[in-house]
Amino acid sequence: MDEGIFIGGGGEDYAVPQQLLLKYANRHGLIAGATGTGKTVTLQILAESFSARGVPVFLSDVKGDLAGLAQAGSPEGKLHGPFTERAAKIGFADFAYRAFPVTFWDLYGAQGHPIRTTVSEMGPLLLARLLELTEAQEGVLNIAFRVADEEGMALLDLKDLQALLTFVGEARAALSLRYGNVAPASIGAIQRRLLVLEGQGGDRLFGEPALDLADLFLTDASGAGRVNILAADRLMQSPRLYATFLLWLLSELFEELPEVGDPDKPKLVFFFDEAHLLFDDAPKALVDKVEQVARLIRSKGVGVYFVTQNPADVPEDILGQLGNRVQHALRAFTAKDRQDLRQAAMTYRDNPRFVIEDAIREVGTGEAVTSMLERKGAPGVAERTLIRPPSSHLGPIAEATRAALIGMSPLAGKYDTLLDRESAFEILQARAADAAREAAEAERAEERAAEEEREFKAARRYSGSRTGSTQPAPTTRRSSSSRSDSVGEAFAKSFARQLGTQSGRAIVRGVLGGLFRSR
Template structure:
């Protein structure tokens, strides 16, 4: 049937076939369960099913296993008999092996196409969350972004933001009068955080060409939705960077996509694995933003599915937005475990045939309790379900096969080469060089004027024959500059003075990047 996707079914003592209605797939979902209970395989079969119905998918490959979506399952696989047996048990009569169209992405550009965004697109709120800034430091970030807008300074990569913060520090007195206190200590703390972020790979995340969202919402020649797989096994070493990037991507989809109301099927399904990383120690403002996105993005035709170990990892306001649920086994060894198990069971519509809490504790690997939205968006009664086997390869594909997929990708070559166009860093550097020349020319003019005045004075002494007293009014004193320094010129002068010394070069190179590299 084209209006639903098959999740699984049952045998003796289990439910009738369970389906997820495509009309309600944009009402979001949850895949939860302890480690090793089958969450990754459930994610895989959902991605396959959505792609088969022409729905593009974006997911993160946290363990490196999901690249197998790009290869067909095989009869010589050691679980082949088990898969075929499961398919027969649950009535999956059209089960067959096949590969799916995939696009590999990698923030580091190593095992996937590079994926980038710009500092401006990320914005001060998410950047502050990424760097764990205090409220005062976040305020300075907001000031920096406001100044960049007012002065037409494009913020594309880390060195743009670093140079702008130097600018803000040099002109903090003027800016404080307008925006509030700007302290050098806070700016220094932000700069240190930026250096840490750079070491975590942030220098590769920020820049151009930036990811075009249309490139993750494509189909192959047969009309299958393309599955976009973000390599996250290395990225998970920087969990805050991982969570912030995915949240940015969700926010961009929310901002850019048009309203579509209630489509017959989603325009995109987004899987957020290790979802607890998004909410750990998150400020209320960020949680409110996630809740807002989850609540409103469904009208843009986007379904968001959170994958985590325990439903308690997701804040209650967000959890309430997740209508389609697959709950794998939870362990209950401690009092806290039992409370969380009870809380998880309370989120389901009761089934009179069994106790939900017991079912969540007892289901085995590849089994789950499920509840899918029914007609009119009503939650279905909780059911014990045997999850269907995957059609694609279980486990990762080999590096040669991965390279072959990337070579044939529709975005091959589009993002491979970084572009460094004129932005805040180059503009501020140009201003500094211009100010340096201006200051040098002004000094030369002053020295020439002093020399001329001195020659005139000496000539007057020779012709008068008298000792001429040099009063303060007749002495060619150095003229005080009459120029009224603008905020931009003041920074440029100071920046130029740094450039003029070897130590200045070292400082600027450390703060602003490679401006003097190779000189």
């Protein structure tokens, strides 16, 4: 079975090997089933098998028990007896306990290496989804990103975006003429959403050093693929953040990886647990994006496996892209449940030995109806399959063990220190400070001119001059053209106020004309 990975035993006596061909593992897959039916163990044995064949894996650990992949199972465990019995029953002669190379990641940096991206890399579409923006608010966000591109300002973290939105809000009159209406209400709504995201810890997602995708493709000294585990137990408290981050990662893989055609085995396998969160209330544009990625990313050598309770959680167009399927039990308690069960059964290739709908309802824990792609990519006949036992530890590991593994990781120290290089916030702050300083200097010049005028008038009165011809007095009156602030002046005034620089004082004509000269 060098060309495939062993899933379990099928047939009437569970002695017929069921395998997933590595050549078609990048044709994506589905692991579905009700809570407690064995989805997590199936995900674990697939991760083990891919790692053993040199294929790196990325998965999210929603409940904290997939960390056991880093530790070998034990013959002293209470499940050792049932595991060895099952291995014998399905003909799994190679069953042995072992650990697998694991890299732990955590958006919050507590249970793994910090994992970050930048605001620019996230982009306005995914960020709008994350912030739950309306169409009008998303339009304003797109304008802000466009302005940042034109001004050459990097958007790295949330304070960069907040400063940029302040700029856009103050300059909305000029920007509206060029890009369309920029409503103050939309700016305010986005800023409030950013505050909520920051309160949920989402600000930790943005910053540098950003994730280097190459770090997801590592293998150990023996050639085993590293299993990248994202700690998601806390992250799941913000389900939209969780779904948006994983979709961003999938999109980055799609955009950055080169075409490889049909490799003998995947370059990476990506498991998307709790996949229904990706599609709940998702706009059509986002669903279309996911469908595009699912359809095309296989040619980059990446296999995507959606893990969810019900196949109906996945849109039909995307479900049709999932060639390898492991369907654990579905419970039919309501009319909708029965309809979903019937639809799930209809997606499998019939087996004359049993009724698929009945089998999906009846399979026990650790058993599933499977269908894997066969030669030439044809769907295999549905089969009742007893899933093989895991070789690694089943369940969570001790915190001390996790900490030791993080310390020994090849990525130890690479992402620990947060960087804060010059970006939009610093650029706008510096420009505003320069503008405020120039305004103050101009104001002082104006005051000196006014003082000279007062002295001149006083000297005339003192000399008792009665001549009709007088020198024209210096004027401090501004030309009417200065009454309408430019985009740069409007922003500089606002930011200057934030910096506490001479609030409310006048700025003479031309002082801020060079606001953008550093472009």
